Amino acid sequence: MADPMRIADLPTPSLILDRRVLDANLTRMRDRAAGLGVTLRPHLKTAKSDRVARLAHAGESGPITVSTLAEAAYFLDRGFADMTYAVGVTPDKLPALAALTARGASLGLITDDPEAARAIGVRGAELGVVFPVHVEVDSGSGRGGLAPDDPALVEIGRIVDGAPGASLRGVLTHAGMSYQCDGPAAIRAVAERERADAVAAAEALRAAGLPCPVVSVGSTPTATFAERLDGVTEMRPGVYMFMDLFQAGIGVCGEDDIAVSVVASVVGHKPAANRLLIDAGALALSQDSSLAGYGRIAAAGDLQVASVHQEHGFVEGASPLPFDRYPVGARVRVLPNHACMTAAMYDRYYVVDGGDEVVDEWDRCRGW
Amino acid sequence: MADPMRIADLPTPSLILDRRVLDANLTRMRDRAAGLGVTLRPHLKTAKSDRVARLAHAGESGPITVSTLAEAAYFLDRGFADMTYAVGVTPDKLPALAALTARGASLGLITDDPEAARAIGVRGAELGVVFPVHVEVDSGSGRGGLAPDDPALVEIGRIVDGAPGASLRGVLTHAGMSYQCDGPAAIRAVAERERADAVAAAEALRAAGLPCPVVSVGSTPTATFAERLDGVTEMRPGVYMFMDLFQAGIGVCGEDDIAVSVVASVVGHKPAANRLLIDAGALALSQDSSLAGYGRIAAAGDLQVASVHQEHGFVEGASPLPFDRYPVGARVRVLPNHACMTAAMYDRYYVVDGGDEVVDEWDRCRGW
Numbered sequence: 001m002a003d004p005m006r007i008a009d010l011p012t013p014s015l016i017l018d019r020r021v022l023d024a025n026l027t028r029m030r031d032r033a034a035g036l037g038v039t040l041r042p043h044l045k046t047a048k049s050d051r052v053a054r055l056a057h058a059g060e061s062g063p064i065t066v067s068t069l070a071e072a073a074y075f076l077d078r079g080f081a082d083m084t085y086a087v088g089v090t091p092d093k094l095p096a097l098a099a100l101t102a103r104g105a106s107l108g109l110i111t112d113d114p115e116a117a118r119a120i121g122v123r124g125a126e127l128g129v130v131f132p133v134h135v136e137v138d139s140g141s142g143r144g145g146l147a148p149d150d151p152a153l154v155e156i157g158r159i160v161d162g163a164p165g166a167s168l169r170g171v172l173t174h175a176g177m178s179y180q181c182d183g184p185a186a187i188r189a190v191a192e193r194e195r196a197d198a199v200a201a202a203e204a205l206r207a208a209g210l211p212c213p214v215v216s217v218g219s220t221p222t223a224t225f226a227e228r229l230d231g232v233t234e235m236r237p238g239v240y241m242f243m244d245l246f247q248a249g250i251g252v253c254g255e256d257d258i259a260v261s262v263v264a265s266v267v268g269h270k271p272a273a274n275r276l277l278i279d280a281g282a283l284a285l286s287q288d289s290s291l292a293g294y295g296r297i298a299a300a301g302d303l304q305v306a307s308v309h310q311e312h313g314f315v316e317g318a319s320p321l322p323f324d325r326y327p328v329g330a331r332v333r334v335l336p337n338h339a340c341m342t343a344a345m346y347d348r349y350y351v352v353d354g355g356d357e358v359v360d361e362w363d364r365c366r367g368w
Numbered sequence: 369m370a371d372p373m374r375i376a377d378l379p380t381p382s383l384i385l386d387r388r389v390l391d392a393n394l395t396r397m398r399d400r401a402a403g404l405g406v407t408l409r410p411h412l413k414t415a416k417s418d419r420v421a422r423l424a425h426a427g428e429s430g431p432i433t434v435s436t437l438a439e440a441a442y443f444l445d446r447g448f449a450d451m452t453y454a455v456g457v458t459p460d461k462l463p464a465l466a467a468l469t470a471r472g473a474s475l476g477l478i479t480d481d482p483e484a485a486r487a488i489g490v491r492g493a494e495l496g497v498v499f500p501v502h503v504e505v506d507s508g509s510g511r512g513g514l515a516p517d518d519p520a521l522v523e524i525g526r527i528v529d530g531a532p533g534a535s536l537r538g539v540l541t542h543a544g545m546s547y548q549c550d551g552p553a554a555i556r557a558v559a560e561r562e563r564a565d566a567v568a569a570a571e572a573l574r575a576a577g578l579p580c581p582v583v584s585v586g587s588t589p590t591a592t593f594a595e596r597l598d599g600v601t602e603m604r605p606g607v608y609m610f611m612d613l614f615q616a617g618i619g620v621c622g623e624d625d626i627a628v629s630v631v632a633s634v635v636g637h638k639p640a641a642n643r644l645l646i647d648a649g650a651l652a653l654s655q656d657s658s659l660a661g662y663g664r665i666a667a668a669g670d671l672q673v674a675s676v677h678q679e680h681g682f683v684e685g686a687s688p689l690p691f692d693r694y695p696v697g698a699r700v701r702v703l704p705n706h707a708c709m710t711a712a713m714y715d716r717y718y719v720v721d722g723g724d725e726v727v728d729e730w731d732r733c734r735g736w
Contacts, residue, residue: 011437011461011464011736012458012460012736013736014736045678045679067678067679068679069379087635087647087679087680088635088636088645088647088696089635090380090633090634090635090647090696090697091696091697092380092633092697093379093633096379112636113636113637113696115695115696115697116696116697119697142638142641142643143645143677143680143682144635144636144645144680176677265458265460265461266458267455267456267457267458267512268456268480268481268512269481270510273510275510277456277511277512279455279456279458282656282709283709283712284736286655287654287655287656287657287709288650288655289655289657309511309544310413310435310708310709311413311435311436311455312455312511312512314511327483328456328458328459328481328483328484329458329459329460329484329487340678341650341651341655341678344651344713345712346735347734347735366715367714367715368379368380368381368382368652
């Protein structure tokens with residue numbers, strides 16, 4: 001029998017996913033959703049993996065959220081039919097979405113634009129499908145969506161409800177501003193705003209005689225700390241699966257809850273600058289700069305990737321650095337600032353199960 | 369006959385490469401190298417495309433530089449045998465490099481570490497190959513490399529020259545600090561420092577009785593503005609092929625010289641925030657933050673992508689924004705801050721030739 005493959009045998013840089021940490025994160029969020037009485041429709045924009053999606057639903061298929069047409073096609077091919085495509089749709093994407101629908105997907109769309117809503121209804125009919133549509137609500141993030149009291153909300157509801165190629169599924173919001181919070185109390189307040197705005201938007205549709213079966217909210221911080229979700233029917237967190245230094249920084253998790261890391265090799269010493277060079281740089285770690293630096297070295301005190309070139313990372317943070325512990329060729333594990341960005345640089349996960357043995361290899365979807 | 373495909377027909381986001389601009393950039397750098405009397409060994413870390421590499425050599429194969437093992441394998445498979453792998457090598461990568469060498473690659477390595485040099489010599493012999501090795505010189509960038517007067521330089525030269533599995537090819541440096549320059553005069557000074565340090569390192573090896581046939585320098589700014597390269601044998605610029613807003617910002621090119629852009633769709637209007645939302649965000653544009661914002665909208669005055677989420681970009685920059693000109697579904701072209709980072713997010717180029725007709729599709733190498 002061949003020796004088992006270990007992290008030390010992998011090419012560097014590679015992306016490591018610890019299934020044990022992943023399972024704990026997935027279980028915790030499933031329990032949250034059940035406790036709050038809502039459906040969990042996890043956002044797969046972070047993991048982009050059917051293996052992870054299935055584990056998120058305790059081994060079954062289930063409702064999911066996607067951010068690209070490539071993800072929609074990938075997950076449909078792997079048995080996930082109930083999807084919400086949670087990026088404002090443009091008319092040119094409708095033929096591809098209709099083709100996926102014709103192949104069996106129930107593909108919910110979102111829009112905050114009356115013209116786009118009209119196009120969905122007309123093109124849906126021309127393409128021979130009925131697109132389920134959510135009106136996108138802005139609950140304070142300032143990204144997509146309409147304020148719950150914006151008259152355009154009901155206008156879009158009426159356009160969709162009256163169109164032969166569309167059906168009104170409900171309202172959807174994303175409390176992106178939860179990422180600017182500092183700690184649970186602030187996140188709880190944002191979660192309540194997200195809930196209240198989504199429910200108010202749903203009530204506005206219903207008051208106009210329109211159906212609104214789905215009231216969808218979601219972000220990992222608000223899903224983690226919401227105290228109640230009365231009136232909400234589903235939530236769509238995503239990064240909770242992997243967690244990252246950003247989530248740890250705002251109090252959503254601890255560093256031990258981070259399931260993904262990049263294994264890199266030391267490729268040089270710069271004692272005069274008190275730096276180690278590693279072969280994970282801007283491409284291997286991403287350039288996410290939501291935190292100082294580009295990732296922390298796991299189990300190494302304050303060592304972090306202080307700056308990056310395309311294929312080089314500069315490790316700094318102790319004076320002097322323990323160069324003897326990290327000769328050229330030594331390996332380090334880098335915890336990501338933002339798991340969505342770092343994971344996106346890779347085409348596969350090397351899966352471990354709490355240790356350093358590579359027990360599996362899972363593919364990922366990329367592109368658009 | 370089918371209608372020709374146009375940029376307006378592409379899925380968004382997509383990466384566009386304008387062959388006409390590319391050709392002009394490639395010709396200019398070939399002429400520079402010829403005028404300076406050095407070999408052009410272009411760095412393919414930006415383009416990662418054999419089609420571009422061949423055009424860089426006026427339609428032929430030729431010497432190139434690569435930054436990953438994946439690039440080395442990709443280019444070898446496509447007829448490029450003479451490569452320099454310009455990232456400090458670690459011992460664990462030697463078996464894969466030896467396998468490429470056994471398949472016909474002449475794969476030059478770099479190191480600035482005596483222990484790594486010893487490992488190359490020993491492992492090369494064990495693996496049945498002779499690795500050509502450059503000693504990496506630090507000409508001021510503070511990344512990899514030794515100062516030209518560092519005794520370790522000659523020590524490494526001796527280790528390599530005396531090893532059965534390695535041969536001393538020369539010295540190599542990269543004036544990364546040229547990216548911090550403001551304008552041609554400052555870049556010229558950096559180019560002279562790069563040249564002088566590389567030549568001094570070569571002379572140090574020769575004074576110790578060691579061979580040093582190759583003296584390699586390179587960065588797009590220094591290659592563009594160097595006044596003389598006496599004593600240098602080759603240069604390795606990379607981003608010159610595509611150029612970008614960063615190069616334009618330091619005076620290396622104009623915005624009209626930028627050959628790559630991302631085509632994106634308007635997916636929403638936020639008049640209260642005076643913002644357009646587009647479907648190109650952190651993944652489609654990269655998060656390179658070497659400049660303010662994440663890219664400029666081509667032919668649109670001061671409009672730029674001011675901030676990004678994973679799949680959304682927020683366009684700002686005029687007050688008020690011309691919303692009527694950009695309805696939901698309208699398309700924009702985003703010029704990249706840093707072409708290497710933006711191009712790395714895609715698996716292909718949609719090639720145009722000065723217009724909006726898509727005349728070809730070229731693949732790209734990804735990963736490590």
